[in-house]
């Protein structure tokens with residue numbers, strides 16, 4: 430992947446074609462971002478409700494919550510050229526399955542890993558992962574030079590029971606870096622996580638931190654790519670825009686957290702600098718959570734592959750500049 434530049438003092442962006450602003454104007458923009466009126470409610474609003482221009486939605490109907498059998502049936506239905514369907518292992522008799530979609534053109538320019546269902550209760554992640562897989566399978570051109578690896582349900586016992594933790598009461602997203610006594614799910618998932626170098630990883634979750642609105646992404650580095658992707662996402666979805674007890678806002682929809690032992694931490698340790706967690710608003714309608722998570726993945730991957738280029742940054746930000 431080519432290096433991404435976000436330095437506002439650098440030459441014009443290769444993505445947006447925008448020339449750098451004169452110094453005084455730059456400073457004013459940054460000041461404005463700290464306290465814009467439109468974000469008083471702590472959620473920044475979408476600027477349009479249109480469909481994603483990045484990928485056509487071809488996925489099947491919405492997966493029901495806790496429907497592991499239905500999910501596996503639809504994974505099996507993905508079988509075809511360039512589709513690798515695997516079972517990494519069993520937990521209490523339930524398989525942890527993963528799917529790899531080969532790019533049309535080898536070698537891939539981008540290797541992407543999507544994980545979901547680390548917290549069993551957060552059912553929107555597995556449904557979004559399935560929707561992505563079905564979209565990509567229906568239109569292989571969408572994965573022309575990208576290899577996708579997807580683990581839709583990391584914690585099958587939690588998913589079936591509708592619980593955040595696994596059947597043994599462990600929060601898997603705090604022990605992913607633990608070794609050697611990691612839970613069975615982590616040991617099994619590592620077969621996929623350790624399978625070569627991924628350029629980008631996204632772990633799909635849902636959180637009550639943003640109430641019934643506001644998606645947000647969490648990073649411990651690699652914010653440059655999130656910042657490139659967020660304007661396209663903001664155009665269609667609300668994002669959390671204030672710090673909470675658990676999460677520190679760095680820009681609209683983009684946060685850091687102090688949680689340790691997460692999947693993104695593990696992947697960062699493995700060399701995937703651009704490893705993120707994305708949280709859907711858990712109190713929003715399920716369908717909306719699923720749609721937003723899938724759309725977030727599309728926006729980040731589009732920004733990473735720069736094909737097609739993401740829309741110019743900014744409309745929401747430039748609009749709130751004070752007069753003068």
Ligand SMILES: [Zn+2]
Nearest residue numbers: 548551634635
């Ligand atoms: Zn979660």
